[in-house]
Amino acid sequence: MLEISDLSKRYGSVVALDGATFTVRPGRLVGFLGPNGAGKTTTMRCVFGLARPDRGSITWQGQPISRPHRLRFGYMPEQRGLYPRMKVADQLSYFAQQHGLSARAASEATARWLDGLGLGDRAGAKLEALSHGNQQRVQLGAALVHDPELLVLDEPFSGLDPLGIDTMSAILRERAAAGVGVVFSSHQLDLVEDLCEDVVIINRGRIAAAGPIGDLRAASTKRHLEVEVAGNANAWLASRPDLTTVEQRGDFARLLVPVDLDLGAVLAAATSAGEVRRFTFQPPTLSELFMEVVRS
Secondary structure: OEEEEEEEEEEOOEEEEEEEEEEEOOOOEEEEEOOOOOOHHHHHHHHOOOOOOOEEEEEEOOEEOOHHHHOOEEEEOOOOOOOOOOEHHHHHHHHHHHOOOOHHHHHHHHHHHHHHOOOHHHOOOEHHHOOHHHHHHHHHHHHHOOOOOEEEEEOOOOOOOHHHHHHHHHHHHHHHHOOOEEEEEOOOHHHHHHHOOEEEEEEOOEEEEEEEHHHHHHHOOEEEEEEEEOOOOOHHHHHOOOOEEEEEEOOEEEEEEEOOOOHHHHHHHHHOOOOEEEEEEEOOOHHHHHHHHHHO
């Protein structure tokens, strides 16, 4: 288990991290979310020793993190670190050997992962000859080729087409199912909600929320109320100016409401206006939860 505790980091007068604390458990997919400049990349760089925190600790399986631990991790940095004129297979084999694999084991792992990434036929191609999406796959392969115990990925879905997203998602799910802890940053919150069990939301260097997505949604003070009144075109909403309309089309309205709303009174207002065809009360989506947390 990766444990980050009270991590703080300043760059001059800029506070990059301010007491960040969270965990990544084996076999869990964790979405690491936050606005630009919130501290996501700095946190990842601290895990890999590329930035030194001013305060706090990072441990792996209860031990202070060290180079031997990091050799068992896989990292996909925001600034991609591949060699444009080097052949794809040679790159993955090189990175595998840098993580301690023998030349033979590195070659076998390279072939296996290139096939798994759909790049088996591009093994002899130079990186610069590949599309952006395929270069992304090679970068993921460099993080995976030594079969790491932890994967830390900075914006791995950036620039991928739908097929690339599906391939990347399937691999991350498979790695988590194999017991690997996976943490990745992304601004594609619908994708994160579909893929991850847990999220960590960081804002201005502080952890604003962390835990299972379902628990965080349930704990929100906001809910969505979906109402459809036949033939009314939602004129009944005029009697409830306290309700915030998020979406309205035809007879359908989606409202943002407090968790303790008197649903009976709202239902009575809708019923008085016509036949109620839909009346559902739901927790916010991850995207809505993110906005609520970051703006609070």
